[in-house]
Amino acid sequence: MASEDYFQLFGLPSQFALDSDALDATWRRLAAQVHPDRYATAGAAERRVAMQWASTINDAYRILKSPIDRARYLCERAGCDLQTENNTRMDGEFLMRQMEWREQLDEARQAAGTAQVEALAHDIHASRRDIESAVADLIDEQHDYQTAAAKVREWMFIEKLLDETQSLRNELRDRRH
Known part of the structure; x- marks a missing residue:
């Protein structure tokens, strides 16, 4: 799940410009599918997988919803390490x-x-x-x-x-x- 493409997960084009209404609607739909209440009577393994998916969906939503996090995500997916900890070079x-x-x-x-x-x-x-x-x-x-x-x-x-x-x-x- 760690290598999941967040844009693909939400059915959105992999770009900075984003339809936030589509993002919100898809998040609600996906979150409902893996909500813990739906898995209350499921086995431990199934509940754990649902919880992992819920975490992935929420992380993806948080990153895609924030313009700066979305930009950072796109740059990193394109192979650009922002090196925020040690790269202080700026214009x-x-x-x-x-x-x-x-x-x-x-x-x-x-x-x-x-x-x-x-x-x-x-x-x-x-x-x-x-x-x-x-x-x-x-x-x-x-x-x-x-x-x-x-x-x-x-x-x-x-x-x-x-x-x-x-x-x-x-x-x-x-x-x-």
């Missing part, structure tokens, strides 16, 4: 932008500036939309998984920075109350 322009965002986040934290945080979050969200669009084109149109993998690493940084921005928003909100 020079992106590195400069990353440093600017970090500085802006630090300044907003020091100034307790809600407006600064909101402006920064808006800017980062726009960059995330741009990267998602670029990754979609690289995977579905150009089939350039190597470049897409590099963009996914950038996207992962953006997600981390958005999480930090949201944490600062919460922190500033809590200070006001």
